[in-house]
Amino acid sequence: MKTSTDELLVFVTVIDSGSITAAAEKLGQTVSGVSRALTRLERKLDTALVRRTTRRLHLTEEGDAFLGRARAILDALEEAEESVARGRERPSGRLRVDAASPFMLHCVAPHMTAFSALYPEIRLELTSNERIVDLLEHKVDIAIRIGALQDSTLHARALGSSRLRVLASPAYLAEHGEPATLDALHAHRLIGFTAPEHLNRWPLREGGRGKRRSKSDGKNGGKTREDAAARLKIEPSITASSGETLRQLALSGWGIACLADFMTAADVHDKRLVPILANLHVDERQPVNAVYYQSAPLTGRVQCFLDFIAARVRL
Template sequence: MKTTTEELLAFVAVIDSGSITAAAETLQQTVSGVSRALSRLEHKLDATLVRRTTRRLQLTDEGELFLVRARAILAAMEDAEESIARQRQRPAGRLRVDAASPFMLHCVVPYVRAFSLAYPEITLELSSNERVVDLMEQRVDIAIRIGALQDSTLHARALGSSRLRILASPAYLAEHGEPRTVAELRRHRLIGFTAPESLNDWPVSPDSIGDRDASAFVRIVPAMSASSGETVRQLVLGGNGIACLATFMTRSDVEGGRLRTVMDAALLDVRQPISAVFYQSASMAGRARAFLDFLAARLMV
């Protein structure tokens, strides 16, 4: 007997969700129905794909091999269905997008209305996390990540890059003066991040103004710190000190005169890459492509 799509979906859902119960919820089926589909698949293949214990599910060697093929088959089916759907209708369905709160607030939210007008059949679900999320665990279709990518199992699309700048409010600078050297900078109230520590390495030459050694950074000691870039931005806007932030979240503040850049002569040209990451199935979805094309065309970084 040949394997059915229902059985493939059940198998992949069980692995992705971590349990038969969670897979049943994802597929909107009964637990017994998913369990039977998985058992039928193993019977047809004459192989045990998943070892079941009271605490967890574990793929066998045969299961790992078959999972790769099952994902490819389901992705190809989804792509074929999307191709036909695009010929007769606009992209539709739910699209879950995750990004750190600064990027979400400054680079996604401003364009949501325009996107919804262009693609009214797509339902956006937006979430914000300061940490790197597990796409499967959080049921996220697309995650926007700032900085170098680490997870090689994900597909990625580059959206651009954003330069780091050192900034303060005009009110703060009027009261405390403007630093022009690293020594002067260290005497100011500096606002940094609680984690990771690398965010407190500022791209400014430690030796002298105008030194453009791209390997040189200055580790600052924050007078105050926060976990969110948006919180740091608000602290700087409130005149609490000087911070190093990306231009994607501060460009309008500088253009509007609410913030000023400092130490420009000693600043290194360091840019953080901005990428969208997703699993193969998301890359095949018309709604995901529509969203990324729309965002990339409007992103001011």
């Protein structure tokens, strides 16, 4: 479109005000600036819209026909802007949120009744992927990711961090005994992840080694360099792709697992799962972030979800 909305606004304001001088005052512009904008518009349209005299302005036939179209365009633009403003004040539309199934089950789903009560016009779509998804490819508005972030093109809202612990059920320990050393641990049934492989390195170190802590290395997601080196590689007796499956196996007494506090805190509190090897444990925490693309101000529904979940999730 050759014509700008600023030129349309000048044209309509000149006609409504009755003069270029009055239009300039109303628009907060100079008289010469308004005159140039009107001349520029006529040049683009290759026709005269207004006949100017020393006392009055008169619309030409073409100007009269164009005036109605110009008003319609400006009204439509104003309505569109008001619609966006209403959307920020009263968010609506579809919002797709993705998270690994354990986080979705334990930290997102329990709060969605309250979220929907606050924002009834938002249509939630909750998806769970155990692997990292491409937000654009899967049309995801917000993804909650656990661990160090790799994609520098994403913006992130930190939700906290969650500690990893080695756990077993009282029933399993009653039947198989509690391991006191790393060698004893290897003799037990260990529950691990199918992939990625680094999830089968547990935050355990041999007693008396690695007690001095070095400065934090950001590339390790908040872990110290010594702690990263001290992680114990385990050989799982059974594997699963979802942390929730590992939790259910541990609860059923199948074996020993390494799981995050965000999904097991209630189990530990109620003694359904028991932390073991505490004297060999590295205090390792996984950062939790809500990530999203941001090339412009956030839509109201994305912003309100980020604010809501950050206030509700206690990590």
